[in-house]
Amino acid sequence: MGSTEIVFAHTVIALIDKVKEYIKYDIGVYGASMTGKTTLDKQLTTPGLIRPLGENQRTHHKLKAFSSKHRMPEASAKRLVSKGRKKTIVSRDIGGHEEYQYMWLKDMYERKIRAVVVVIDHRHLLDADNTDNQVALGYLVEALASKKPPKALGMWTRFRRRNYRPEKIILLANKADEWLVTDEDWAMWEHGLIANHPIFDVFREHLFLLQEMRIPVHIDAVSAIRNFNVQETLMKAMGVTQ
Numbered sequence: 001m002g003s004t005e006i007v008f009a010h011t012v013i014a015l016i017d018k019v020k021e022y023i024k025y026d027i028g029v030y031g032a033s034m035t036g037k038t039t040l041d042k043q044l045t046t047p048g049l050i051r052p053l054g055e056n057q058r059t060h061h062k063l064k065a066f067s068s069k070h071r072m073p074e075a076s077a078k079r080l081v082s083k084g085r086k087k088t089i090v091s092r093d094i095g096g097h098e099e100y101q102y103m104w105l106k107d108m109y110e111r112k113i114r115a116v117v118v119v120i121d122h123r124h125l126l127d128a129d130n131t132d133n134q135v136a137l138g139y140l141v142e143a144l145a146s147k148k149p150p151k152a153l154g155m156w157t158r159f160r161r162r163n164y165r166p167e168k169i170i171l172l173a174n175k176a177d178e179w180l181v182t183d184e185d186w187a188m189w190e191h192g193l194i195a196n197h198p199i200f201d202v203f204r205e206h207l208f209l210l211q212e213m214r215i216p217v218h219i220d221a222v223s224a225i226r227n228f229n230v231q232e233t234l235m236k237a238m239g240v241t242q
């Protein structure tokens with residue numbers, strides 16, 4: 001190849017990379033109430049300092065007129081940047097209360113999302129009787145294991161999505177500023193061994209199930225409010241960065 005051709009080839013490769021940045025990657029963000037989904041949504045939309053959200057700022061959805069179904073919040077595009085790479089993702093902020101759980105599945109199947117992001121926090125470490133996080137992950141894993149699209153979709157969409165399933169699960173243990181504190185914790189994280197942290201112990205059974213269903217799981221610690229490791233984890237899990 002002559003030097004002009006090499007320059008040309010490089011330009012084409014750079015152009016393809018640029019186009020790829022704008023190809024939208026659909027993700028679904030689900031998890032129990034108060035784990036930090038809305039904070040994460042805001043952090044991904046506009047990185048910065050996010051006002052702590054109080055108990056009266058829970059995410060809620062109105063019922064549709066003359067229906068028992070809730071109105072879906074709009075999906076929005078976000079630009080992620082990590083290690084000099086960029087990617088556009090699309091997600092929407094759905095509430096974590098039990099009455100909204102069916103909307104997680106509806107969103108997942110309707111938009112055919114590629115990655116399911118499950119947001120958990122450390123509440124089960126603070127109170128061993130609290131199972132909010134386990135219930136949330138369990139709900140999603142069991143729905144995927146059943147291999148049946150949810151009833152809320154309607155016959156036609158259910159038929160069209162009969163073979164759909166997400167490519168991967170990204171388990172984000174949020175509020176790392178509160179639970180990733182000891183030197184030992186940090187050493188684990190730095191060595192890439194965070195999946196061994198006790199915060200994930202209660203999820204092992206469901207994580208084994210996902211592995212057996214051949215759905216890869218990416219696990220990491222983040223802090224949505226501090227913007228710690230959020231974009232890095234998502235970009236790595238999507239395979240954009242190493």
Ligand SMILES: Nc1nc2c(ncn2[C@@H]2O[C@H](COP(=O)(O)OP(=O)(O)O)[C@@H](O)[C@H]2O)c(=O)[nH]1
Pocket residue numbers: 031032033034035036037038039040051052053054057058059096174175176177178222223224225226
């Ligand atoms: N310490 C800490 N608190 C957080 C973090 N992310 C969210 N929160 C707080 O957790 C609470 C619930 O957050 P929110 O985003 O509303 O959770 P959602 O119910 O899952 O949408 C709020 O008080 C947030 O300020 C974090 O990374 N660290």
Ligand SMILES: [Mg+2]
Pocket residue numbers: 037038039058059093094095096
């Ligand atoms: Mg919320």
